[in-house]
Amino acid sequence: MTKKTKKTTKGLSYRDAGVDIDTKGQFTTDIYSKMKTTFSPRVIENPDGFGGLFALNSRLKKYRQPVLVSSTDGVGTKLKIAFMMNKHDTIGIDLVAMCVNDIIVLGAEPLFLLDYLASSKIVPKVLHEVIDGIAEGCRQSGCALIGGETPEMPGFYHDSEYDIAGFVVGVVEKDKIINGKTIKPGDxxxxxxxxxxxxxxxxxxxxxxxxxxxxxxxxxxxxxxxxxxxxxxxxxxxxxxxxxxxxxxxxxxxxxxxxxxxxxxxxxxxxxxxxxxxxxxxxxxxxxxxxxxxxxxxxxxxxxxxxxxxxxxxxxxxxxxxxxxxxxxxxxxxxxxxxxxxxxxxxxxxxxxxxxxxx
Missing domain, CATH: 3.90.650.10 (PurM-like C-terminal domain)
Structure with missing residues (x-):
């Protein structure tokens, strides 16, 4: 009488569900060098950390009453133009611009920016181009890109599409805040x-x-x-x-x-x-x-x-x-x-x- 062997089947994996952890991990590692091009001595490097670090004292000592100013934004359906053209190297500049231009109106100097870059599937070539644009925007505005999030969300976004959002923090002297209160007729x-x-x-x-x-x-x-x-x-x-x-x-x-x-x-x-x-x-x-x-x-x-x-x-x-x-x-x-x-x-x-x- 032969002994029956138990048949084993391979269980489902995250990759089967559409999320490739290995690809995401490699992408996250690869983009750190791009982020470093925006760093100043104020940034404390923390490449594998859960958050970005920025030293306030080294920058804010020139301020008597520093006020932090923040803003968040995206680029709306301009993303559709990038998808149609398969051109992704400037949309990140748009993202940074929409954030930093919103805080400069208060007189605030941008300090650092975080990005959120979500897609149905991480396509390294495409997302590297997006990050290149974000880094360029940060260099143009003197802002450090110190962190972000790149979720892979299959079934949520259309294939080959992504969404981006940014969050910026800046600083302004309290009595230098520009708020329009002194505007008067004749200006x-x-x-x-x-x-x-x-x-x-x-x-x-x-x-x-x-x-x-x-x-x-x-x-x-x-x-x-x-x-x-x-x-x-x-x-x-x-x-x-x-x-x-x-x-x-x-x-x-x-x-x-x-x-x-x-x-x-x-x-x-x-x-x-x-x-x-x-x-x-x-x-x-x-x-x-x-x-x-x-x-x-x-x-x-x-x-x-x-x-x-x-x-x-x-x-x-x-x-x-x-x-x-x-x-x-x-x-x-x-x-x-x-x-x-x-x-x-x-x-x-x-x-x-x-x-x-x-x-």
């Missing part, structure tokens, strides 16, 4: 040019070009007056204003020359500027004082989008707005020129109820 509104669409309004952009006009990212825009392709124009990274603005602010340490700043993101000029206006103040912008990039004219004409909607959705060529007293306007404009971020007077603060008029 000048100075605009800094955008590099294009930046990272807002892409749900409408995609509706116009890909759903309505049935265009491809490879299509030339020469017939519309732009010597580039649609994809190349749409994927342009968001401008980072941090170093130029900090240079101006640091030049005037004894005087708060800038009264208020607004990062022109979703909501455009009409909805972002009122966020910094005190009661009793409004703003009148003169439309002929700045050049609107051609891409906005193309969006409007191809999509049949009305003027009001364009102004509520897009930056229309102005990525950052600064408020300054009339007597300091020329000084600020000169400082901006020296900081290689020339500005222009685009309007004036008037009496009113926290609203923007464009004439």
């Amino acid at each position: 000048m509104v100075i605009g800094l040019s955008s590099s294009g669409i930046h990272s807002n309004g892409f749900s409408l952009v995609r509706k116009v070009f890909f759903d309505k006009a049935k265009m491809k990212t490879t299509q030339s825009l020469s017939k519309y007056g732009l010597n580039t392709t649609l994809g190349a124009e749409l994927i342009k990274p968001t401008k980072i204003y941090v170093k130029s603005i900090l240079k101006v602010l640091n030049k005037h340490k004894t005087k708060k020359i800038v009264k208020g700043m607004a990062h022109i993101t979703g909501g455009g000029l009409l909805e972002n500027i009122p966020r910094i206006l005190p009661e009793g103040c409004a703003v009148q912008l003169e439309r002929n004082r700045w050049d609107v990039p051609k891409i906005f004219d193309i969006i409007q004409n191809v999509g049949g989008v009305n003027d009001q909607e364009m102004l509520r959705v897009f930056n229309m060529g102005i990525g950052m707005v600064l408020m300054v007293s009339k007597s300091d306007a020329e000084t600020l404009l000169d400082d901006l020129r020296h900081a290689k971020e020339p500005g222009m007077v685009i309007g004036e603060v008037t009496r009113g109820d926290r609203i923007v008029h464009i004439v």
Whole structure:
């Protein structure tokens, strides 16, 4: 009589469920060298730790009453453009820009940033390109990339797609916080040019070009007056204003020359500027004082989008707005020129109820 042997079967693994722990571990190890390119002496290296370390004392000793400033953001559906083009090396710059531009308006110097990069499956080549962009954005803003998370979430995201978010921490002297409280009628509104669409309004952009006009990212825009392709124009990274603005602010340490700043993101000029206006103040912008990039004219004409909607959705060529007293306007404009971020007077603060008029 033969003895029966018990049949054994291999149990399910995490890899069977779509998550490759080995690939993730190697990816995490590989990106540390990219992170180190953003480090300063303030960063305490902790490559295998559960959190990033940043030494406050070595940096904050110059501050009497340091206030930490934080912000978090993503890049919205601009990610869809990266997927369509299979181009992922600039979307990380957008991520950093959306975070650091939001805290520079308070006068805060960015210290460090964490990223969240989730995907259905870790594809090292693609995600390395994303990290390259994040590291570049951090270098452009003087910010250290000290950590993050890269979850692999099969079944949650479409194949070959990912999502990104960033969290930044900065610092500002308490009595140097720029909050718009001293803005008053008669002050000048100075605009800094955008590099294009930046990272807002892409749900409408995609509706116009890909759903309505049935265009491809490879299509030339020469017939519309732009010597580039649609994809190349749409994927342009968001401008980072941090170093130029900090240079101006640091030049005037004894005087708060800038009264208020607004990062022109979703909501455009009409909805972002009122966020910094005190009661009793409004703003009148003169439309002929700045050049609107051609891409906005193309969006409007191809999509049949009305003027009001364009102004509520897009930056229309102005990525950052600064408020300054009339007597300091020329000084600020000169400082901006020296900081290689020339500005222009685009309007004036008037009496009113926290609203923007464009004439």
